[in-house]
Amino acid sequence: MIELKDVCVRAPDVSKRVLIDQLNVTLRRGEITMLLGCTGSGKTTLLQTIAGLKMPESGDIQLAGGSMWIDGKVPRSMLLPTSLVFQFPEQQLFARHIKREFQYSLRPYRLNEIEQERYIEETLAHWDPPRGADLERRFQLDRSPFALSGGEKRRLGLALGQVTKPEWLLLDEPSAGLEAQSVTLLLESLHKHRAGGGGVVIATHDLDTFLPHADRVLLLQEGRLVADITPKALHNQPELLVKAGIGLPPSMRLAEQLRAVGVQISSPAMTPEEMAESIIQSREDITSVSFIKERENERIVQANGEPTWSSDSVAPTSDETLGPMLPNSGSKNRDSAATSRSSSSGLYTMMDPRLKWVLYMLLVTAIMLQHRWGGLSLTLIPVIGALAVLPRQILIGCIKLLKPLLIFFLLSTALSGSTLTTGESGFQVGFSLTQAEGTLLNLYRLFIVTLASIWFSLTTPYGRMVEGLNWVLAYGQKIRLPVASFALAVSLVFRFIPMLWAEWQRFSLIVRARGKAALKPNSVRIRDLGPMVIPLLMALFQRAEDMTIAMEMRKIRENNVLGTRSSLLVWSRRDTRIGMAGLLLFAVLVSMRHW
Incomplete structure (x- = not known):
């Protein structure tokens, strides 16, 4: 329970x-x-x-x-x-062969090899029954899961969810x-x-x-x-x-139409066969009642000499249209979805996107002008302050996402500082602090820019981001700079950051559901990186392909990208005050670039 x-x-x-x-x-x-x-x-x-x-x-x-x-x-x-099978189970596949997929799902249960083979065989016996004269199976254990068709991948995903019993x-x-x-196998x-x-x-x-x-x-x-x-x-x-915005199944719609013309279904019909039996039974009941009423009227006529109709006589039925269906719930569904969307609140979401682009470019410029550790650390303060207002779960996720980046920075610094010299005594390995410090300073600068970019992408909807960038770069169009292509490229890069974050969260849930690890939310074990990263990269490649196709179909042109007015851009007095404060902060940071 x-x-x-x-x-x-x-x-x-x-x-x-x-x-x-x-x-x-x-x-x-x-x-x-x-x-x-x-x-x-x-x-x-x-x-x-x-x-x-x-x-x-x-x-x-x-x-x-x-x-x-x-x-x-x-x-x-x-x-x-518990076993959770996600909406697109085919996206959880990662292994070289199907047997490895089953073994990964069974690993948390610590079964021996014989038990694992028994679990796998019992699952395949249901989800992949032998076919043809040769009793061939689709899910051959040494076959790559990526060689299956789309429907077969989904069936395999359902089998992986049930192999653990x-x-x-x-x-x-x-x-x-x-x-x-496959639906029949699922119901069974x-x-x-x-x-x-x-x-x-x-x-x-x-x-x-x-x-x-x-x-x-x-x-x-x-x-x-x-x-x-x-x-x-x-x-x-x-x-x-x-009322909940869900469309009625055919059996319910037909029952409502029959009731609208006076035909009452004796019992709820859950399947087409039950509906047919109910209609036949209702027809027999109507015929029986009509016959009884006619006999009663005949007896009344014989007794009184004139026809008399009972007040509850059943009207004859006809083969005319059974009446209008219930209103389609599609519009209500859309209205409900629209009302359920709540707009983001807070200063960082209400700021005009043009202001965000200006502040972002000022901050990046100030970061690039810094030459020493002290000045760079000062530029980190406003970035940390901006990130601090984000919800705690997003902050925790950002930290986990940045851990691999920090490890990469440290490894790059160690490699850049390593030296190898040859002499009479042979090879000598050393370490240059000067080289390592120079590399680390540049990576520290890149790290701060990355943090600012993450904040910008997480707090700015894509449409507002593009409109703001168009406004910022529109003046370059007057001197015939290729700002349209630049605007499209930059906006796609920023669009990719929240997309990467969303996909990372989605696939981390999948590996946590399959790996059964007792971890805090948004955490992933190192040994689960393979099962997560491979489907993640495939999904990102698919997203990139979809975006490319969408842009080609929309036939994006430079003249249509820039110079359009939009209701997404609304400048307020608060934005003016924040912009003035940003300019003042920029001047302070530039003056301290040699700290």
Whole structure:
């Protein structure tokens, strides 16, 4: 049993938007529970919170009577019973062959080689049944996972989530991108898991596939639980789905259309077969009632000599259109998503992007003009002050992201200071402090610029960043400088920084979910860098390719990049005061460049 008591989760970005709001729910084993809600309702966040990947800001999560979070970590004993399969399971693949993928998922359970082979074979027997006369399998253990098709990769990702035989199976949109055969295998595995006493929680928009097989439905709206109901009860209250911005499945839409013309479905129909039987039964009931009413009228006519109609006679049915469907929830879904977006607050997000570009260029110029350690350290003070106003989770993530960079700086300094000379006594290895200090000073300068760039990219939306840069460089266009290409290149570089950070966070969650390490949020073990970095690089290459294709399709031209007016640029008096203070600080830093 998993209990969530007053659980509250906020977004880790500068907005601090509430993702899960004071949630109280108990999940039981032996049940298939569906999480429903429109985009942004908190389904994925709730799954990751249950899996121990996201630490709630308040409240408590208990698994089998024990608290999951202890001193900012989830013990391994609490992680092993759960298995989370992400929305795009094919993106977690990294190994040279399929067997290595299974072994990585099984490694935290410390099974011997015989047990591992048994677990793998039992999983493959379900997810990859032999086919053809030669009984060939898709998932040959020595085959590269990257040689599989897109659908096969997703099926392999689902198999990797179930090979550990978890007590709790947590699935995020598991039917997306699957063909009919794979969906059938998925449903069979869910029934088998439930029959064995396990619990299943599915976040999905696919009501047609999973609603007939679910035992319970949790309906989320803007992070709040608005309904805890059975599928059959939900069929009798379709207005709950409409109100939450979710489209009705075909069976519910048809039932509503039939009710609109007076045809009452005797019982909730969860599948097309059940719907057909209900329609036939309802038709037989209508025919039977009509026959009884006609016989009663005949007896009344015979007794009184004139026709009399009962007030509750059933009107004849026709084959005309059954009536309009319920309003499509697409527009409501978009409205709900729009209202759920909260704009970033705080001084750093409200500043005009033109001011940010001016301050950034002044700071970088001051940094490059410094010649000594004291002056460089002074330029670090405003950067640290700007970073200090960011949310704590972002700061912790930035620190973890910068650790490899610091290690690289130290190694570069050590190598630059190393000397190798030859003499009569042979090779002599030495170390030059002067050379090492010069290299370290330059790397220190680069480090400060990197910190300023990270702050700028994390606190400025991409659209506002581009508009501000266009304004700053527009004057160069008058003297025919190639500022358009420069603006595009710079904006893409800054766009890449938050993209890299977002992808790093996403793939760190994946390796933590598979590796079952008792770590603090946003932490990754050194031995998990391979399983994380390989999918991360592949995702970044794909993003870069997508951006290139998008720019080609939009046919970006220099004349369209610069010189356009935008409502994103609004200069205020506060921006003027901050700009004056920035100029004063720039003058002070330049005057101290020889410290």
